[in-house]
Amino acid sequence: MSEIVEPKTAREVADKLADANARGRLVSPRGGGSKLDWGNPPARTDVVVSTAALNRVVEHAWADMTVTVEAGCTVARLQETLAQHGQRLAIDVLWPERATIGGILATNDSGVLRLRFGSLRDLVIGMTVALPDGTLAMSGGKVVKNVAGYDLPKLMTGALGTLGVITQAVFRLHPIPHHTRTLTAQLPNAEAAQKLMIAIQDSQLAHSALQFRTDASSVDVLLEGTEAGIQAQQATLATMAAFTEGSATSWNARQELWPAETIAKISVLPSQIAETLQQLNPTRAVMQATGIGHVTLTGDPAAARHIVEVKGGSLVLLTPSSIDAWGNPGDALPVMRAVKQQFDPNAILNRGRYVGGL
Amino acid sequence: MTAVSSQLLDEFRAVLGERGLISSPAELRTYECDGLTNFRVAPIAVLLPTSTAEVQDVVRICHRERIPFVARGSGTGLSGGALPIAGGVVISLARMKRILDVDFANQRVVVEPGVINLEVTGRVAPNNYFYAPDPSSQSVCTIGGNVAENSGGAHCLKYGFTTTHVLAMEVVLPNGDVVNLGSNALDAPGYDLSGVFVGAEGTLGIATKVTLRIVKRPEQIQTLLAAFPTANEAGTAVSGIIAAGIVPAAIEMMDSLSIQAAEAAVHANYPMCGGLLLVELDGPTAEVEALMAQVNKICTDHGASEIRVAQSEGERMVVWKGRKAAFAAMGRISPNYIVQDGVIPRTALPEVLDEIERMSRETGLRVANVFHAGDGNLHPLVLYDRRIEGQEHAAEKFSEAILQLCIDKGGSITGEHGVGEEKKHMMPKMYAEPDLETMQRVRCAFDPLHLSNPTKVFPRPRLCGEAPGEYKPHPLEQAGIAERF
Structure with missing residues (x-):
């Protein structure tokens, strides 16, 4: 049985890690627990360090369009707070009611809005992290533009808690748009969908999201802004395909893939989307115009991964599997190992859960 | 030239060819500094590789001989990032330009x-x-x-x-x-x-x-100039634009001294005023037009005395030319100046400008302010005359006091120019020791021997955990040319 600790301060998180480190106990950090089966199963978990008690929105500097928030705060609660001043963290993640800030950062989760606003690495501007040796370190800051020192927030984003435990983060924010509209067009196949998405990307439209859903064989476009701007763009889109007003629920398609036996996140070039889908033949797929997609698979995941990796892409399994969750880590793995060695030399954090056995 | 270092130069020459190596003292002088000209160090050589393989070969030699190297592009950096290291080489990437x-x-x-x-x-x-x-x-x-x-x-x-x-x-x-x-x-x-x-x-x-x-490229780009009596009033207009939920492509602010300098240099036809805002919106035409009307109204409501929207692409380019020339233009109104680069939370602007003005009165030195107003990136230019004894030192102290002010307001010591050589002593004022120590763990993972642009960014190098092997005297050290770095 693993021990569960709920530190009440960042300092306490660092102390718990130092204690575990000194006693050779292996630690798994935990936020809302919505993505615990992402990555490989950890070698062992002696201590679960939960961020549940670190859940404050510390400061919403709305006039500066930034927010400082503790790692255990759920995404939904953060968004509610920000909405009081007409702002948002411009990212749509899975299960926002349960997912925490620390959790989405550790897993680098992102949805359809990244097309326009970037992923978390483009939105996070500061971070506090507790390390296994008891160090509590801050990097970045509270201002959007800052090049003083190394960008550790980016290094920690997507590291799945294998370098340290995120205790607090600072984000840049965006306004909630005054108007939004979802437009949907039926396409005969993935090839036509890819062609349309590339044409829209190559246009001068300022859409916020663009995706292809295989179950409905439809392409969805999200427009945000002024009513005049949306109407003009709607008219342009009408010349490109038979778009009709769609439902905002289309954007939940990724989350609706769950539950399924095998779900994977794939990433290819936008020009490889149709070919990839044709070769993978997934039960369902939700592909963004960025080339990132989520698919449900039947059959051998290793063969599916091979199809994607040959194209220079990646396939990461998000459901428990008999094969490694990550796939080819590339030729920089030795550097990744060296980084891990510097931050967590005894490998107490999520041991074995990450890329390349880290 | 000692035997050891000439042997080394031969080795570099063998990799790069005659054209790929600069080692004559006269030619090396060009590489003594980057855009930050008050720091100068002569490298032992400048290497000009033309391929990844050549970069790899010369870096391997540096690694073997424990020679520090500094990569250099065009040398326009303003914080001494490309300043050579004593006893080290400069690796210029200027010939890799495909x-x-x-x-x-x-x-x-x-x-x-x-x-x-x-x-x-x-x-x-x-x-x-x-x-x-x-x-x-x-x-x-x-x-x-x-x-x-x-x-x-x-x-x-x-x-x-x-x-x-x-x-x-x-x-x-x-x-x-x-x-x-x-x-x-x-x-x-x-x-x-x-x-x-x-x-x-x-x-x-x-x-x-x-x-x-x-x-x-967006379908439509519109640039608006709005003249305000003071920089503070221009600042409140920026807050108004942000509060309305508008994210412009750019918001720039210039004070009267900057306007004077830019006018003298490129005749951008800016209105003379205490605080000039340049707001650029881009996107689909209908969207830009709707938002530009809002921005126009916000500026009027916040006391703009004159508002102009550039009527042609040519006019727009001239507006930007004035802004981009603002630093260099300072030469028109002052013999010498220091370019500073600090960041504040945008809302702290009024207090910060007041404080800079107070310091300006106190020191008797003029300051021109150029400001990326949307993201809080401040470029105060401290004007001085080197010929007047003590003024350069006073200007440097003033410029640094502005950075301290940025830190005190929760900002940063650099928004885009970098820490380099110039600001590394300010790093401990912005970050605590554990913060800096943690960043340097990354350094140790990539470069345990501290060869790649060492001595920059961090005030004190961290000793890397793993043993770097037995200490071997640097060939130049043996020859008495360089101290151990």
């Missing part, structure tokens, strides 16, 4: 590090694309330098910085290994090493190939 691939369907361009920033846009402009990061030096600075400094520019408010636009890199590590960071497809599994490499100021290795994201 655009290797342009892929419009996937909106990607692959370039060598010596490619000039503006050339990327030049290459993709016929298809209506552009490369978004636009530092004021964009007509001369290189992509490699932009990667090292994580360069921004006026339009990063909307489009993001260099780091937002770098998808992948081929990098020569300080031990000579070549690795690929990031990937052509997004979200490659593993640590975001590309994210930490960009902006590391050349301390983690040398980028030899960079995959950049390009952006479709």
